[in-house]
Amino acid sequence: MSTAIEIAPPAWTVADLLAQFGPILHTRIRHHPPPGSATEQDVIDIHDREDRLYELVDGVLVEKPMGLQESFLAELLARLLGNYADEKDTGFILGADGMARLAPGLVRIPDVSFISWRRFPDRTIPRLPIPTVPLSN
Numbered sequence: 001m002s003t004a005i006e007i008a009p010p011a012w013t014v015a016d017l018l019a020q021f022g023p024i025l026h027t028r029i030r031h032h033p034p035p036g037s038a039t040e041q042d043v044i045d046i047h048d049r050e051d052r053l054y055e056l057v058d059g060v061l062v063e064k065p066m067g068l069q070e071s072f073l074a075e076l077l078a079r080l081l082g083n084y085a086d087e088k089d090t091g092f093i094l095g096a097d098g099m100a101r102l103a104p105g106l107v108r109i110p111d112v113s114f115i116s117w118r119r120f121p122d123r124t125i126p127r128l129p130i131p132t133v134p135l136s137n
Contacts, residue, residue, distance in 0.1 A: 012036045012060065021062060030054060030061035043099065043107055044129045053097070056107040064109045066096060074111035081114050091116040092125060100133040 012035040014026070021029070029035060033042055036059040043056050053064035066074075074096055082093045094100070094113045101107050107130055117123055119134050126132075 017060070020058065020060070024062070028063040028065065030063065033061075035060040040101070040105075040107055040130055047129075053099075053109050055109050056105065058105060064096075066111070070111055071096075077112045081112065085114060089117075091119070099130045101130050102133060102135060 012020075017026075017029055017035060030038070030046075033039075038056055038059050038061045040056060042061060043054055046052055046054055046061070053066075054061040055064055056062075078093050078095060085091050085093055092115055094110075094115065096109065096111050098113060099107055099109050100113065100115075115133060120126075
């Protein structure tokens with residue numbers, strides 16, 4: 001009789017994190033769950049429980065900071081993009097809470113994003129916590 005063995009993901013070192021994410025504040029990296037072992041469910045649970053936004057990159061949770069200047073620029077861009085998208089009927093705009101799965105294990109939360117109707121030909125905006133946004137269509 002055979003048994004399955006679960007192999008733990010390799011531990012990330014500080015050097016690994018700096019190489020992957022560049023010179024970001026170490027406080028933006030969440031250490032529970034350990035880097036390399038986080039999942040999309042962790043992103044959802046932390047958002048629901050703590051009202052904090054984390055992006056998921058290669059099993060690492062990276063906090064999404066937002067300040068006054070970033071918020072101002074995001075709102076300005078969203079308004080301009082939204083006006084254009086509405087006028088030309090080209091797609092829709094997501095704000096700073098708009099999580100999107102770009103690839104397996106890659107969840108991003110841009111301050112503002114535009115998604116073309118070509119990505120969702122039925123013109124239905126997904127009602128999932130982390131929808132997959134097709135990168136090509």
